Amino acid sequence: MTGSLKMAKLDFFTMKTQFFGYLSLAALVLIFGYTDSSITLLGINVAWYTALMSSNIFAIQEKDNLDRLYGSLSISLKNIIFGRYIFMVLNYILSFLGAIILYSVLTLFQNRPLDLVNTLFAFGTSFVIFSAITGVEMPLFFKMGYTKAKVWFLLVFVVILALALSPFFIPALSEAIQPMLANKSICVVIAVLASCVIQYISYRASILAYRKRV
Amino acid sequence: MIDNLLELNGVSKHFADFKLNNISFSLPQGYIMGLVGANGAGKTTTIQLILNMLKKDAGDISVFGRDNIKDENIIKQNVGVVFDSIFYVDSWTVKDTEKAVSIFYDDWNHDIFNNMTKRFHLPPGKKVRELSRGMQMKLMLACAFSHNAKLLILDEPTSGLDPVTRDEFLEILQDYIKDGKRSVLFSTHITTDLERVADYITLINRGELIFTGSMEDLLANYRLIKGKPEDLTQELERSIMGLRKTDIGFEGLITAKESAMYKNYVLDNATLDHIVIGVSKGGK
């Protein structure tokens, strides 16, 4: 296993006591299953919820002096950062999959089968929102540590979420995105590509940030 | 032929308000070196530079004969580290800690870890946050011993520990170097821990290297000079470090070389503690 994968494994192990938090996500899904909300909205909720929960790893890192643990282990700076990004993305994907599986099980009983295109569209939208939030937050956390960066994180979080949810509340915007909704497959591809670009830029920024701080 | 397990050459690091300047020393295989100095002297910075947790501005560091940056991952397979506070997740149990740390080592020895935790009375199911400070240090030590570490780097590991635990700790270190193939770099400001057990000493003050060499040579380099107040000449006062002047007399640290000029004063052997205090206060 390369250093980065080992780091991601360590991150999962670090967070293992936090998994009850993830189970509340299941509760969210249950609520969704019994209402008529769109799957896109579910995806957005997975995005912000996972972004919020996974940022806790930075809190633990700061509280328990894990910088020193990472420094003593035989992994490079790049391994540490890349491993953390793998952890975050994996976290998100697993959460999204889990939410979709639960949702489809519940909707099966209500005779509302899952639509592949809509599901992929939800994934694209959700992933790009998740990437936007964590993409900005991670270099901040690496540079300033959890406590100092927390304020900025909440700010970024609120702004991006507001932007993401605005079409649901502002009719004008809702109309503006109609052409997008007509071509859902293309949107998915663009969204996933955009997410990868955001994650990559964020990764390079994090390396610079952590190196300067450490 | 004894190899140096650790070598620093001209290592420097600049901060806004502090500068670690031109530090050089070597630690041969099979010995204990104390890295001493007052708080803020630069001991932790030196250790962080060795571990590449901080980027050095100048100089070379080699561990096991390899460059500490180029071969960082190879080197760290055989380096054990203990800091003054625990660096494991506090909700982990002792067993969890082994699971987490062993991921990173090819040579992890489960039996040694078990033996160590038994010897240190560390219950496998106990959480890190439930361990006392002394037991936390022993947990870090157990992990450091379980992956075939040839070099132990300890940064103030005994601060805040009771004398009994500190004594146990020194015994453990002496056992560690018994095979003559492993070394210990022990940074501390508690000099009594080192006084009998350390073979070599590197003394740092305000980022500068004051002395590096055998304990014997260090002790031979300094004297305590004492005398009556009226015997304190201006010239002498300039040579003394950490001068203590009272109505009934004066006392301070002086180099052995300079003490040759003051043969008729009271000259005592200086302990490691005297030397660290004198050098830190004297600002020479």
Next chain:
Amino acid sequence: MHIVISNSSSSPIYEQIKEQVKAQILSGELQEDEMLPSLRQLARDLKISVLTTTRAYNELEQEGFITSRQGKGFFVMSSSSNLIREQLIKEVEHSLNNAILAAQRASMSNDEIIGLLRLLLEVDND
């Protein structure tokens, strides 16, 4: 082999080790060809640094009382008890010479000197 270190002694630790080893060779506690504890074991047991025990053993070896065998350790040399005895006899000779000089300054005759020596030996034997 037994070594007891005194911290309050004015003699440095390595000197104390040397003296005690020599004393034990003389008294027969340490037999000829007997193996001494290793440098590191001794350092560990006495809680002192390895360089200290190294110095003590190196000097004992230089002075001819012990010898190191590659890969095995340090051993008491077969002639060392004689060597130590010789060293001590030299010391006695030196001290006696000093005593004689002092006695001559005090204008003591040879018979007086011998008589004093006999007296002191008797007192000692009591």
